[in-house]
Amino acid sequence: MSKIKPAKGAPYARILGVGGYRPDRVVPNDVILETIESSDEWIRSRSGIESRHWAGPEETVTAMSVEAGGKALADAGIAPEQIGAVVVST
Structure with missing residues (x-):
């Protein structure tokens, strides 16, 4: 587990990693x-x-x-208990 480094700038908020998920079903324009x-x-x-x-x-x-959260944690190199907040968007 890596340590979170001190912030440069905003002392409490930073993005350390990102993750995403795309559903399996691919829908072409013809269906729309x-x-x-x-x-x-x-x-x-x-x-x-x-x-x-x-x-x-x-x-x-x-x-x-x-799924996306797991990828974000892996990208950041940190453990779930080190998270203070999660932002989800669709």
């Missing part, structure tokens, strides 16, 4: 186009999006957060 009136070209040209990841029934926000 079944429910909206648009085109693959329109979506790609305006957003650059070709596909997106959709969570399955077993991929809950909690499960995905735990």
